Every structure is written in structure tokens, then in C-alpha cells.
Amino acid sequence: MDKLVICGPSHIQGEVDISGSKNAALPILMGCLLAQSPVTLSNVPHLRDVTTSLQLLATMGCEVMMDENLNITLDCSVVHAKEAPYELVKTMRASILVMGPLLARFGEAKVALPGGCAIGSRPVDIHIQGMKQMGADIQIEDGFIVARAPNGLQATDFSMPVVTVTGTENLLMAAVMAKGKTILRNAACEPEVVDLANFLNAMGAKITGAGTPDIEIEGVAALEGVPYRVIPDRIEAGTYLAAAAVTQGCVTLTKVDPSHLVAVLEKFEQAGALVTHTQDTITLDMRGRQLKAVDIETQPYPLFPTDMQAQFLVMNAIAQGKGRVVETIFENRYMHVAELEKMGAAIRMSGNEAITLGANKLIGAEVMATDLRASACLIIAALVAEGKTTVSRIYHIDRGYERIEEKFHRLGANIQRLSS
């Protein structure tokens, strides 16, 4: 298994291109199942979760082509297997996103139950509830969710009991061809949901209100493939900003959308960073400035994202003053705390709160990545730590960060991948 070896401390300095968004690309890839003709996607990040999605679509009969610019063309005109097998679902929970499109276009879908994961139990009951309300018959058979709607889905008015990102996306895709007008209430407002809606609309869907809690979808008969460009990855962006903040560096992100990061940039400013932006760049300058601990509480968009919690916890550990981090989205998203403690961080846990008193000096250690964002936080910690850190199980990071060691290397980090 590959490892990353990082020797710190370093100053993160320079310019870095932000890749396409993983969490926008995955639903859009699955959304290609809705199109009767080929779709060409650009700005799709080169990541393990994307490869897994393409593999999944290929097992169903979709044709996948990639050009020299890494644009992906997907022809899902012929789909012979309407099934997501356990081997793929267990490596990528987002596989559940085939359910909505398959049910909408073919009236049937069979998806292995994803089960729990490192950050929590992560049920999919709301996805199922919504599709049932659209008239699907859904049974659990031998570890699979088996959904049938032989006469098509019916529009409905569905209020989600909890704000769920992939739940909203799955139901959005299920509803695009349902008869009549569907209303999804308490929908997730994340930019990735808006990107999916924009993609579906470009293909001929009639969706309004994406980005607000009430989304309306007027069913259409069919969708046709189009070229589409995926939005930049706001979490990758935030991760590089956090790396510059902890190392008293200065970084300029290019090909980014600052409007997706308002709550995060506000917290960086509160933490003492000088943040400036143009329409598609963000610069964070921490040179000669003192990092201050901040209080954060993770919440659905537009508030502070859970996917940036781990990175801010590292910042708080080394900053001046007391910081309080509250995780409200996932019940077990603090697996990185034990690893950070090995590096000298003092973090007091109380339920879903992580309290730091700050001014911790981090020291290199052997640590283990437990999930995607936890791995990112360990790399950030290693960049500021004195000495050598070895991060194992980095397959987690390859799921969500494109060419991470190359990007950090260019920004001045002493980072190396060891393959075994």
C-alpha cells in the first residue's frame, strides 16, 4: 500500500490549479445514464472515485471514451445491466446515485446496500422514501435495494426530513422524467446539487430552484447528451488554503470559484489570514501573521462544510487561543483526532465537540489515514510538523485529491510517495 512521506516544516508558497469537483462529477457521471445520446464532460478530476464510477457505468453497458485532454465521452444509449454490484458500491458509496437515473429511464434498478463507513452509519432511507413516494416498489433482497417502476415514476411533493446532498441528487434525477411536477422540499443547496441541475437542464430537463431548499422539476419525456464542464472543487481549494494558513505561507488558487467558499473564507479571515479573490482566483497570505483559533460548527451549505472540519482542527491545534469545533453532520467524523494526538496535538473531545487550547507544536510521526478528509488533515499537519511524518493508507486520499503530492511539491513541500 502506498504511503506519503512528508518532511516539515515547510512554507506553502506559490500558485496551484484547482481540479474539477469530485462531488459534482460523481452525480453528473451517474446522470449520464439518463441521456439517450453521448455526453462529453470536461474538468472531470482524475481520481479513484471517478475511475470506479466509469467502471460501474461500463459494467452496465455504457461506452466510455477519453480524449487527449482527458475529456470523457459517455454513451449510455445502450444499458443492458441495471445493477450496481457490491464490489463497487463498497468502495464508493456514491454508487447509490445510479438508482434515480436507472429508475427514471428504465423503470428498474438494483443497487447493493452500501452499509456503514468510517465517518458514520450513513443511511440511504431518504433516497428510498422519496422514490417510494414517486410510486416505485422498493424491496431489500439479498443485500440489494431492488426498485421497480414498470409504468414510470409519478411526480410528488416530498419533504426531506434531513438535508441530504446525494439524497437530493438521486431524487432530482429520479424526478426529471416523472409525469407531472415534482417538488423537493428541504433540499440540499450545495453547489454540487446546482451543478447537477444545470447539467440536467442542459440535457433538456426542466428544473428550477436548485440552490434553494425548494426545487421544482417538471417531468420531460427524454434527455439528450450535451457537452458539459464540471465546477471546481471547493473542498480541494479549502484544503490548499488551510495548508498555506498553517505553514505561514502564501498561496494563489486558480480555476476556482470563490462564491462557493464564502463561509470558509470568512473563517480563514477570522483566523488571521489575508484573503483576496478575483472571479476565479483566491489568494491567502499568512506571511508574518499570527494564526488565531476559531469556533466552527459544520452545517449544510451555505454554512461551514463538514468536509473542511478536519483541516480547520489542525489549524486550531497550532493557533493561538481556544478553539471549538462542532461536527453536526456525521456522528463519527473525528477519526483524525487520535492520529493528530500522535503528532502532539492536544484535543479534548466531548461528544461531537473538539476543543483545542492552541499553541501545540506538532512533531512528525507515523500516522494512518482513515477517510478522505482525515487524510488531508494529516498531510496539513505534517507540513507544519517538525521532522518526518509517514501517512499510510493513502488510498483514501487518492479517492478525492488529484495529483496531491505533485501539487504540494510545486508549492514547496518536501513530500514523496512510497509505493509498495
Ligand code: EPU
Ligand atoms: N442521511 C440520512 N438518511 C439518508 C441520507 C442521509 O439520515 O437517506 C443523513 C446522514 O447520515 C448524515 C446527513 O444526513 O448525517 C447528511 O448526509 P448527506 O446525505 O448529505 O451526505 P452524502 O450525500 O452521503 C455528501 C458528500 C460528502 C459530504 C456530505 C455532506 C458526495 C459524494 N459526498 O455525502 O462528501 O461530506 O455530502 O456535505 O457528494 C467527502 O467528499 O469527503 C464526503 C464525505
